[in-house]
Amino acid sequence: MVLSHTPYHRVLALRSSAYRATPYKLVGTIPANLGSTLPNITELVIGGNQFEGQIPNSLANASNLQTLDIRSNLFSGHIPSLGLLSELKMLDLGTNMLQAGDWTFLSSLTNCPQLKSLSLDFNGFEGKIPISIGNLSKSLEELHLMANQLTGDIPSEIGKLTGLTVITLGMNGLTGHIPDTLQNLQNLSVLSLSKNKLSGEIPQSIGKLEQLTELHLRENELTGRIPTSLAGCKNLVQLNLSSNSFHGSIPQELFSISTLSISLDLSNNQLTGDIPMEIGKLINLNSLSISNNQLSGEIPSNLGNCLLLQSLHLEANFLNGHIPSSLINLRGIVEMDLSQNNLSGEIPEFFGSFSSLKILNLSFNNLIGPVPKGGVFDNSSAVCIQGNNKLCASSPMLQLPLCVESPSKRKKTPYIFAILVPVTTIVIITMACLITILLKKRYKARQPINQSLKQFKSFSYHDLFKATYGFSSSNIIGSGRFGLVYRGYIESDVSIVAIKVFRLDQFGAPNNFIAECEAFRNIRHRNLIRVISLCSTFDPAGNEFKALILEHMANGNLESWLHPKRNKQIPKEPLSLASRLSIAMDIAVALDYLHNQCSPPLVHCDLKPSNVLLDDEMVAHVSDFGLAKFLYNDSSMASSTSYSMAGPRGSIGYIAPEYAMGCKISFEGDIYSYGIILLEMITGMYPTDEMFTDGMNLHKMVLSAIPHKITEILEPSLTKDYLGEDRDHELVELTMCTVMQLAELGLRCTVTLPKDRPKIKDVYTEIISIQSMFSALNN
Incomplete structure (x- = not known):
C-alpha cells in the first residue's frame, strides 16, 4: 500500500495483530501523526508485534476510536492523555515497558464514559494507585494492573466502579488492608490480589460478593481466621488463600460452597484443628490442598465423596489414624500426597488399582505391613514411602526389607538369619536390577522407532536443538501435562514444523509418547494432524529425549x-x-x-x-x-x-x-x-x-x-x-x-x-x- 495515495479519512480500522506464533512480526514505530492522519479510525489493533517508541499524542485526535490494543509490543515512556476519546470502549496497553509518570493519563480516562476494559498489566508502573481511579466510567467491567511495581494501599475509591466484573492486581508490592468497599462491586466475578504484601484480615464483607467465581489471595501477609462469611460467595469455583498466616480452624461453612470445582488451596498457613467432615460436600472439586498447616485428627472418611478429585495434598500436618477405606472412590486421582503426618496402619491395597494415579507420597508416617502390588507401586519413582520403618515390600526396587512371611504366620528365626538373609538378598537383587536397567536404557529409548514409526526418518537431538534455536522459550507455541510444543524451522526441508518435546520426568509421559507413535503408525487422513518424523535419543547430558515432529498449524x-x-x-x-x-x-x-x-x-x-x-x-x-x-x-x-x-x-x-x-x-x-x-x-x-x-x-x-x-x-x-x-x-x-x-x-x-x-x-x-x-x- 502506498500511503500517499490512501484516502485516510475512509480508514475505519487498522488491524495488524500477530498474537499467534508467526515469524512475521512488524517492527518500527507508530507515526507521530497517526491520529491526525486517520481521524475516523474506530479500531487500532496492533498487538503481538515489536513496535517500539512512545505512544503518539496524536491518537487523542482520533475521536471515533473505540478499540486501542497495543498489547505485547516494546512501547516505552509515558502514556498520553486520551480523554478526548469519548467513544473508547477497550484500552489494552498490557505487556509493554510503559511508565505511569504522574498518572495524568488515568485522570483523563474519566472523560471516556463508555470504557469497559482497561488493561495496563505487565508494564513498569510504579508508585501508588491514584484515588482518581474511582472516577472512571461506571460501565468499566475489567481492570488489569497486575505485574507492575505498584506500592501503597488499594484505594477504597475502587469500590465506586460498580460495573466491575474482573480485578487483577496481583504480582505488585501493594500493602495495607483489603478495602471493605469491595462489597459494593456486586457484579464482581474475578478478584486476584495474589503476590503482594497485603496484611490484616479478610473483610467479612467479601461474603456479599455473590457473583464471585474466583478469589486469589495467595502469597500475602494476611492474618486472622478464614471468615465464615465466604460461604456467601456461593458461585466460587476457585479459592486460593495459600501462603499467608491464617490461624484457627477451617470453617465448616466453607464446604457449603458446592460450586467449588477447579481448586481449593489453603496450604502454607497456620490452621489448626480437625479437617471438617463437611469436606465431603465438595463433590465437584478437582484439586484440594491444605498442606503445610498444623491440622490434627484423622482424614475424614467423607473425603471419599469427592469423586472428581485429581489432586490431593494433605502433607506436612499432624494427621493421625488410618488412611480411610472410602478413598477407594477416588478412581480419577492423579496425584496424592499424605506425607509428613502421623498416619498409621497398612497402605490400602486399592491404591494399586488406580490406573490414573501417577504420584503417591506416603513418606514419613508410621505405616506398617506390606506395600501393595500393581499400578503405581510397580514404578518405584512414582511412589515415596521412605520414613516408614515398619513397611516391607515384595520387591527390592522399593528399597525396603523384603516381606518373607505374612505377620500372622511369622515364626521365630535366629537373629543372624533374620537380618543377614534379607539384607544380602536386597543387595544382590538390587545390583542385578541396576545393571539390567543400565544395559537396557538406550535400547528402550529407541524402542518406539523400531516398533511403531520405523518408516519415518529419525531426526537427531542436534537437528531439533538447531531448529528451535536451542529450545528457546520464544518458540513455544503450546504446552500440556506431558510436554511442550515448539515452533521449529527445518533448514533441510525449508519448512516450519511443530515439535512436541515430551517431559519424560512427568509420570505417564513415556507411555503417552508410545501411544501417539502407535496411533500415528496406523492413521493417515487430511483431517488428522500429520506426523512428519520423530526423535528418540539422548541429549548431550545423557538424558533420554523423545519428540514428535508434526505439521505446523498456522491458525492455532x-x-x-x-x-x-x-x-x-x-x-x-x-x-x-x-x-x-x-x-x-x-x-x-x-x-x-x-x-x-x-x-x-x-x-x-x-x-x-x-x-x-x-x-x-x-x-x-x-x-x-x-x-x-x-x-x-x-x-x-x-x-x-x-x-x-x-x-x-x-x-x-x-x-x-x-x-x-x-x-x-x-x-x-x-x-x-x-x-x-x-x-x-x-x-x-x-x-x-x-x-x-x-x-x-x-x-x-x-x-x-x-x-x-x-x-x-x-x-x-x-x-x-x-x-x-x-x-x-x-x-x-x-x-x-x-x-x-x-x-x-x-x-x-x-x-x-x-x-x-x-x-x-x-x-x-x-x-x-x-x-x-x-x-x-x-x-
Whole structure:
C-alpha cells in the first residue's frame, strides 16, 4: 500500500495483530501523526508485534476510536492523555515497558464514559494507585494492573466502579488492608490480589460478593481466621488463600460452597484443628490442598465423596489414624500426597488399582505391613514411602526389607538369619536390577522407532536443538501435562514444523509418547494432524529425549478462536457461522475415519477444542492421540484391560459421563465429546463455565432454550453477523434454522445413555446436509 495515495479519512480500522506464533512480526514505530492522519479510525489493533517508541499524542485526535490494543509490543515512556476519546470502549496497553509518570493519563480516562476494559498489566508502573481511579466510567467491567511495581494501599475509591466484573492486581508490592468497599462491586466475578504484601484480615464483607467465581489471595501477609462469611460467595469455583498466616480452624461453612470445582488451596498457613467432615460436600472439586498447616485428627472418611478429585495434598500436618477405606472412590486421582503426618496402619491395597494415579507420597508416617502390588507401586519413582520403618515390600526396587512371611504366620528365626538373609538378598537383587536397567536404557529409548514409526526418518537431538534455536522459550507455541510444543524451522526441508518435546520426568509421559507413535503408525487422513518424523535419543547430558515432529498449524487451535477473551495471544476476529460449520464437518470426517476406516478402529478419548488445530486455510485437524485406544473386533487380540476404564479418561467437561463410572471406552464416548464441541461452538460457553451449578450443564441449558429462547444463548458474534437489522427476514429465518439444527444434533450427541447417541456416520451425513443447505441459502 502506498500511503500517499490512501484516502485516510475512509480508514475505519487498522488491524495488524500477530498474537499467534508467526515469524512475521512488524517492527518500527507508530507515526507521530497517526491520529491526525486517520481521524475516523474506530479500531487500532496492533498487538503481538515489536513496535517500539512512545505512544503518539496524536491518537487523542482520533475521536471515533473505540478499540486501542497495543498489547505485547516494546512501547516505552509515558502514556498520553486520551480523554478526548469519548467513544473508547477497550484500552489494552498490557505487556509493554510503559511508565505511569504522574498518572495524568488515568485522570483523563474519566472523560471516556463508555470504557469497559482497561488493561495496563505487565508494564513498569510504579508508585501508588491514584484515588482518581474511582472516577472512571461506571460501565468499566475489567481492570488489569497486575505485574507492575505498584506500592501503597488499594484505594477504597475502587469500590465506586460498580460495573466491575474482573480485578487483577496481583504480582505488585501493594500493602495495607483489603478495602471493605469491595462489597459494593456486586457484579464482581474475578478478584486476584495474589503476590503482594497485603496484611490484616479478610473483610467479612467479601461474603456479599455473590457473583464471585474466583478469589486469589495467595502469597500475602494476611492474618486472622478464614471468615465464615465466604460461604456467601456461593458461585466460587476457585479459592486460593495459600501462603499467608491464617490461624484457627477451617470453617465448616466453607464446604457449603458446592460450586467449588477447579481448586481449593489453603496450604502454607497456620490452621489448626480437625479437617471438617463437611469436606465431603465438595463433590465437584478437582484439586484440594491444605498442606503445610498444623491440622490434627484423622482424614475424614467423607473425603471419599469427592469423586472428581485429581489432586490431593494433605502433607506436612499432624494427621493421625488410618488412611480411610472410602478413598477407594477416588478412581480419577492423579496425584496424592499424605506425607509428613502421623498416619498409621497398612497402605490400602486399592491404591494399586488406580490406573490414573501417577504420584503417591506416603513418606514419613508410621505405616506398617506390606506395600501393595500393581499400578503405581510397580514404578518405584512414582511412589515415596521412605520414613516408614515398619513397611516391607515384595520387591527390592522399593528399597525396603523384603516381606518373607505374612505377620500372622511369622515364626521365630535366629537373629543372624533374620537380618543377614534379607539384607544380602536386597543387595544382590538390587545390583542385578541396576545393571539390567543400565544395559537396557538406550535400547528402550529407541524402542518406539523400531516398533511403531520405523518408516519415518529419525531426526537427531542436534537437528531439533538447531531448529528451535536451542529450545528457546520464544518458540513455544503450546504446552500440556506431558510436554511442550515448539515452533521449529527445518533448514533441510525449508519448512516450519511443530515439535512436541515430551517431559519424560512427568509420570505417564513415556507411555503417552508410545501411544501417539502407535496411533500415528496406523492413521493417515487430511483431517488428522500429520506426523512428519520423530526423535528418540539422548541429549548431550545423557538424558533420554523423545519428540514428535508434526505439521505446523498456522491458525492455532479451535479453543483460542471460540474464547478470544481468555486467549489474548490470538486473533480476536470471531469465527463466522460458515467457518464453524466447516470445522464441525472436518471433525466429523476425522472421527468417521478413526471409527470406521482405521484397522483396527481407534477411539480418540480426549476430543476437545484445544485438540482441534486449524491450518492456514482454517481446515481442522484433530490432534493429540496420547489417550487414544484401539478397539479390536477379536477379543483374543487384546486383553480387556486394554480398553477398560478405571476412572475418568479425558478432560473434564468433554469426557462422557459413563467413563467416570468405570465403563469401557467406546465410540459413543467420542460422540459425546463431539456433541459438547458443537454446543460450545454455537453458544461460546465452556462446558465447565461457572454458571453451570446445581445440576445445570451445557446440554440442559441448550435444551431449555430450544426453540423460542435460542437467540438468548447464542455466541454474540453469531447474532451480530446474521441477525442484524440490516439482514433480510428470509435470511435471518434460514440462519436460525441452521443454528437450530446444529443445536439439536449437539443435544442428541450428548444424551446420558450411550446407546441413544447417533453413530458418527449419521452425524457426518447430517452435518453435510446442514452445511449444504446453509451454503445454498447464503449465496
